[in-house]
Amino acid sequence: xxxxxxxxxxxxxxxxxxxxxxxxxxxxxxxxxxxxxxxxxxxxxxxxxxxxxxxxxxxxxxxxxxxxxxxxxxxxxxxxxxxxxxxxxxxxxxxxxxxxxxxxxxxxxxxxxxxxxxxxxxxxxxxxxxxxxxxxxxxxxxxxxxxxxxxxxxxxxxxxxxxxxxxxxxxxxxxxxxxxxxxxxxxxxxxxxxxxxxxxxxxxxxxxxxxxxxxxxxxxxxxxxxxxxxxxxxxxxxxxxxxxxxxxxxxxxxxxxxxxxxxxxxxxxxxx
Amino acid sequence: xxxxxxxxxxxxxxxxxxxxxxxxxxxxxxxxxxxxxxxxxxxxxxxxxxxxxxxxxxxxxxxxxxxxxxxxxxxxxxxxxxxxxxxxxxxxxxxxxxxxxxxxxxxxxxxxxxxxxxxxxxxxxxxxxxxxxxxxxxxxxxxxxxxxxxxxxxxxxxxxxxxxxxxxxxxxxxxxxxxxxxxxxxxxxxxxxxxxxxxxxxxxxxxxxxxxxxxxxxxxxxxxxxxxxxxxxxxxxxxxxxxxxxxxxxxxxxxxxxxxxxxxxxxxxxxxxxxxxxxxxxx
Numbered sequence: 001x002x003x004x005x006x007x008x009x010x011x012x013x014x015x016x017x018x019x020x021x022x023x024x025x026x027x028x029x030x031x032x033x034x035x036x037x038x039x040x041x042x043x044x045x046x047x048x049x050x051x052x053x054x055x056x057x058x059x060x061x062x063x064x065x066x067x068x069x070x071x072x073x074x075x076x077x078x079x080x081x082x083x084x085x086x087x088x089x090x091x092x093x094x095x096x097x098x099x100x101x102x103x104x105x106x107x108x109x110x111x112x113x114x115x116x117x118x119x120x121x122x123x124x125x126x127x128x129x130x131x132x133x134x135x136x137x138x139x140x141x142x143x144x145x146x147x148x149x150x151x152x153x154x155x156x157x158x159x160x161x162x163x164x165x166x167x168x169x170x171x172x173x174x175x176x177x178x179x180x181x182x183x184x185x186x187x188x189x190x191x192x193x194x195x196x197x198x199x200x201x202x203x204x205x206x207x208x209x210x211x212x213x214x215x216x217x218x219x220x221x222x223x224x225x226x227x228x229x230x231x232x233x234x235x236x237x238x239x240x241x242x243x244x245x246x247x248x249x250x251x252x253x254x255x256x257x258x259x260x261x262x263x264x265x266x267x268x269x270x271x272x
Numbered sequence: 273x274x275x276x277x278x279x280x281x282x283x284x285x286x287x288x289x290x291x292x293x294x295x296x297x298x299x300x301x302x303x304x305x306x307x308x309x310x311x312x313x314x315x316x317x318x319x320x321x322x323x324x325x326x327x328x329x330x331x332x333x334x335x336x337x338x339x340x341x342x343x344x345x346x347x348x349x350x351x352x353x354x355x356x357x358x359x360x361x362x363x364x365x366x367x368x369x370x371x372x373x374x375x376x377x378x379x380x381x382x383x384x385x386x387x388x389x390x391x392x393x394x395x396x397x398x399x400x401x402x403x404x405x406x407x408x409x410x411x412x413x414x415x416x417x418x419x420x421x422x423x424x425x426x427x428x429x430x431x432x433x434x435x436x437x438x439x440x441x442x443x444x445x446x447x448x449x450x451x452x453x454x455x456x457x458x459x460x461x462x463x464x465x466x467x468x469x470x471x472x473x474x475x476x477x478x479x480x481x482x483x484x485x486x487x488x489x490x491x492x493x494x495x496x497x498x499x500x501x502x503x504x505x506x507x508x509x510x511x512x513x514x515x516x517x518x519x520x521x522x523x524x525x526x527x528x529x530x531x532x533x534x535x536x537x538x539x540x541x542x543x544x545x546x547x548x549x550x551x552x553x554x555x
Contacts, residue, residue, distance in 0.1 A: 173424075
């Protein structure tokens with residue numbers, strides 16, 4: 001009786017609003033969240049409820065991935081796609097960070113550039129593809145350009161917002177200590193905004209992968225997105241699955257890398 | 273006259289046209305060297321604005337503020353400022369926060385290595401004075417609010433400012449921590465011979481710390497009255513219970529209430545109570 005009561009109260013304790021979970025319980029719930037869809041997928045595929053051509057099972061996808069790796073140069077597709085994402089994303093970051101910093105720091109720059117950026121941001125990046133192909137051609141730079149267009153304008157605005165979130169008292173304290181404008185930017189605004197900036201990069205990295213697939217679906221003859229498109233032509237649904245899951249896994253790995261960098265670079269945020 | 277700060281006909285307006293607000297109207301005040309002056313007043317009375325003008329963070333619309341007879345132009349290292357909160361740099365340790373000004377001066381060529389060494393010794397001394405030695409390598413968010421304010425004060429004191437401007441620095445602290453901080457800051461003012469201008473909304477704090485309490489009034493922001501504090505120079509917490517202290521506290525609170533234009537409407541409260549009672553009776 002008392003042990004039943006005990007289990008009940010422990011179960012109830014899990015549902016405290018904004019409550020805490022031990023890391024073991026957290027891991028358990030995470031595993032359930034991952035394995036449940038996988039099991040459902042596997043169940044549907046073996047039940048014969050859907051045609052295998054449309055709904056390959058996990059095993060089919062795994063074996064197709066192996067064949068792709070062995071015979072179709074999977075690693076090249078992974079590499080070329082990753083290269084495009086990183087190139088487009090880096091180009092965007094290199095320009096967006098200083099620009100966003102200026103917009104978030106100086107009002108005239110903000111007035112001049114922010115409405116314009118807001119306007120361009122609402123133009124769908126995908127609609128630029130025909131134009132990009134006419135201007136840049138269909139080689140590597142066109143995919144990089146599409147990823148750039150897709151991420152840059154969002155990134156500028158997010159960086160500007162990160163910079164504006166630096167508490168004004170941190171800046172005023174530096175002013176009263178005799179810091180010059182340049183010192184305030186390099187010693188206060190940048191270090192203060194850095195953690196938020198890294199998060200902005202992490203989020204926009206996800207979008208870069210979305211635009212990669214768009215770019216490769218339209219104008220490419222290699223890469224994960226391109227492989228997905230070609231697999232559709234040959235009715236290789238297992239390869240489509242494999243491509244999508246691979247992109248998800250790479251994205252997850254990069255996301256974790258960013259989170260690791262965050263903990264590594266900003267230890268003060270994690271000490272309590 | 274040995275005036276450290278001299279405020280003459282200070283006038284400050286925010287906004288333009290009809291929607292403008294007069295934050296300071298014709299404020300005249302002289303503050304002596306090594307004086308401890310506190311400012312109280314209802315919200316909107318311009319006490320923080322005045323402090324920010326002395327600090328150079330705001331500019332006057334007209335009038336002037338002189339320090340040592342020279343009109344100020346913008347912030348300067350001679351006037352350090354302590355804010356209510358969020359002014360520490362969370363990515364720096366306690367020690368690096370305190371040495372922040374040194375990081376600024378390191379870029380200037382006119383500094384000798386002896387200067388740097390002296391500053392380093394001073395940082396250690398301040399750490400000691402503020403009781404922060406055991407947390408020198410901690411980050412600000414690992415500290416309590418009171419400890420964080422100690423760091424902010426130590427950081428402000430490092431370059432030996434002649435004037436310390438404090439904007440409700442203990443406003444977010446609990447009552448006990450506040451008492452400890454009061455005695456600490458009094459000690460600092462005597463030890464460092466700093467002129468301190470202190471803004472607060474706590475009348476008791478204003479009397480306990482100040483040699484003079486300046487009462488300001490809102491709409492437009494102006495000085496209402498200046499009350500010299502008749503307490504022994506060496507303060508102790510029990511003085512807060514003395515008749516003189518109570519008397520002065522009462523007088524200042526009255527001035528603030530009168531000028532605030534806000535007061536408890538006892539008539540309304542009584543009427544509402546009666547109504548509620550009647551409704552209860554009917555049920």
